[in-house]
Amino acid sequence: MRFVKEIPNTYCKTSLYVFNGKYIIKFEAGLLEQVFKVSEMDVTGEQEVEEMLNDMFYARVIQRFKDMAEDFGKLLED
Template sequence: MRFVKDIPNPYCKTSLYLFNNKYIIKFEAGLLEQVYKVSEMDVSGDQEVLDMMTDAFYAKVIQRFKDMAEDFNKLIEY
């Protein structure tokens, strides 16, 4: 997996990788991670992937992190 770049944003650590003809967008918040894959054939390059990272998309990513944390905390309470 080849690291392409960090994607600066005010929400969470976001990194872009390239592996097996796919862009891999990795979001990290504490111990939690989300990964999205985009085929190189579906975008024209790095910049198009970066353009996909809108505030609205990040809002959904952050909400998903909150849901993940809640689910995990319930799991380890028992």
């Protein structure tokens, strides 16, 4: 997997990789991470991948991190 770049934003650490014909977008917040894969055939390049990551998408990513943290917290309580 080849690191391409970090994508600056105000929400969370976002890194872009390329591997096996796919762009891999990795979001990190503390101990949690989310990964999305996009086929290189579905986009024209790195710029288009970045343009896909709008505020609405980041809002869903952040909500998912909150849900993940809540689920993990409950798991540790049991």
